[in-house]
Amino acid sequence: MTATADTGAQHRAGDMHRRLARLREDFDRSFADPPRQEVAGHDDLLAIRAGGVRYALRLTQAAGLFPDRPVTRLPGPLPALLGVAGFRGAIVPVYELAAVLGTWSTPAIPDDAGNTPRWLVLAAGTPPVALAFERLDGHLRMPRDALVEEAAGHGPQGCLRGIVPLPDGARPIVDVAAVRAAVQAAVGRFAPPHAREDP
Numbered sequence: 001m002t003a004t005a006d007t008g009a010q011h012r013a014g015d016m017h018r019r020l021a022r023l024r025e026d027f028d029r030s031f032a033d034p035p036r037q038e039v040a041g042h043d044d045l046l047a048i049r050a051g052g053v054r055y056a057l058r059l060t061q062a063a064g065l066f067p068d069r070p071v072t073r074l075p076g077p078l079p080a081l082l083g084v085a086g087f088r089g090a091i092v093p094v095y096e097l098a099a100v101l102g103t104w105s106t107p108a109i110p111d112d113a114g115n116t117p118r119w120l121v122l123a124a125g126t127p128p129v130a131l132a133f134e135r136l137d138g139h140l141r142m143p144r145d146a147l148v149e150e151a152a153g154h155g156p157q158g159c160l161r162g163i164v165p166l167p168d169g170a171r172p173i174v175d176v177a178a179v180r181a182a183v184q185a186a187v188g189r190f191a192p193p194h195a196r197e198d199p
Helices: 003-032 097-101 176-190
Strands: 042-050 053-058 062-067 081-087 090-096 119-123 130-133 135-143 160-164 171-174
Touching: 042 097, 042 119, 042 130, 053 097, 081 130, 090 097, 090 176, 097 130, 097 176, 119 176
Parallel strands: 053 171, 090 130
Antiparallel strands: 042 053, 042 135, 062 119, 081 090, 119 130, 160 171
8 A cells, every 4th residue: 555545544534533523522512511592493313324224313312322332242033133232331232223124134244344333322211222323424403393293103113203304305213212112022022921921
């Protein structure tokens, strides 16, 4: 590799790290800052891609965003389960969002080309669950009245609720609570009969 190629690769890596740092700061600030006049009436979302499909996630439904977090793979009957990862001292199951939404029939197989979800979003609420997706397109701050709100979920497992209209095309909004419910229902179907019985 030439010195010019090395310099180009270093420049791209530096740009990526700076962009990631800005996204982390924006994400952390959205939780830490008190409400401000200029953002009143706005919603913050993450623009993501899962299974090659463009989606959005509400920041209010996320407790953290993590790139390249190690995931320990576990055997199991659920194709969407990638394994477990550590978050703030807790071991949390990690599910591939595309598999839950049905955009991929099987989870991605990691390979040298990087074809595996590299981003994890820790869902807010309980029980703890993390959702994996392959690409983060950025942070969106949208006027609330610009979003298409829906009273009920639609799409796979009813996990999509609302739409973000954007100049480059609309993005369905993933309802993280509905994704968690779909995962719990799937886990319940595979639980031994005695584990499903009330005590």
